[in-house]
Amino acid sequence: MTTPEQTVRRFIAAWNAMDFDAIIDGLARDIYYHNMPMEPVVGIDGVREYLRSAWTFSECHWELVNIAVANETVLTERVDAFVINGRSVVLPLMGVFEVHNGKITVWRDYFDLADYRTQLQAAAAQ
Numbered sequence: 671m672t673t674p675e676q677t678v679r680r681f682i683a684a685w686n687a688m689d690f691d692a693i694i695d696g697l698a699r700d701i702y703y704h705n706m707p708m709e710p711v712v713g714i715d716g717v718r719e720y721l722r723s724a725w726t727f728s729e730c731h732w733e734l735v736n737i738a739v740a741n742e743t744v745l746t747e748r749v750d751a752f753v754i755n756g757r758s759v760v761l762p763l764m765g766v767f768e769v770h771n772g773k774i775t776v777w778r779d780y781f782d783l784a785d786y787r788t789q790l791q792a793a794a795a796q
Contacts, residue, residue, distance in 0.1 A: 674769035675737065678744040681767075681774060682732045685750075690725065694718055698773035706780045729753035742769050754793040761786055 672680070677696065684692035694714070697703075703717045704710035711720045729752065736747040746765040751758060761781050768776035 672772050673739075674742050674744050674767070675739045677769045677772055677774065678737070678746065678767050679734075682734055682746075682748075685730055685732045688730050690721070693721065696774055697777070698770065698775040701774060702776045704778045706778065707783060727752035727754045727759075728756075743767070744769060754790065757789075757793040759786070759789040759793055761789075 681693065681696040684696060694717075697714055697717060699714045700712070701714055701717050702710060702712050703720070711717050731751045733749040733751070734746060735749060736745075738745040744767040746767070748763055748765055750761045750763060752761075753759075763779050763781035765780075766776070766778045767774050
């Protein structure tokens, strides 16, 4: 069995490979996903649909800056970078993952929503 840290590192690697199936496979069926301060999404079907609708990028790289683990909780300081319409969108954030039996059951990301929206708007204008 993999450790919670290994599970999260594998999840990040799936994002960097842009492997949508592997990303979804890393999540539990009853996943609770919350991008703060947006509304949470609960359940694998809802998260799959949300991620598919947000998959507007041609490149993706999640840089793991720091990681801390306490039992089944994994804290990640990351810089998530995407290329959307040829423009970089870079998002420093703090991610919290709870892992049970090798699957992510809770995923919360804390970031500056206004900055993200400004970058998305600039990318959309391309």
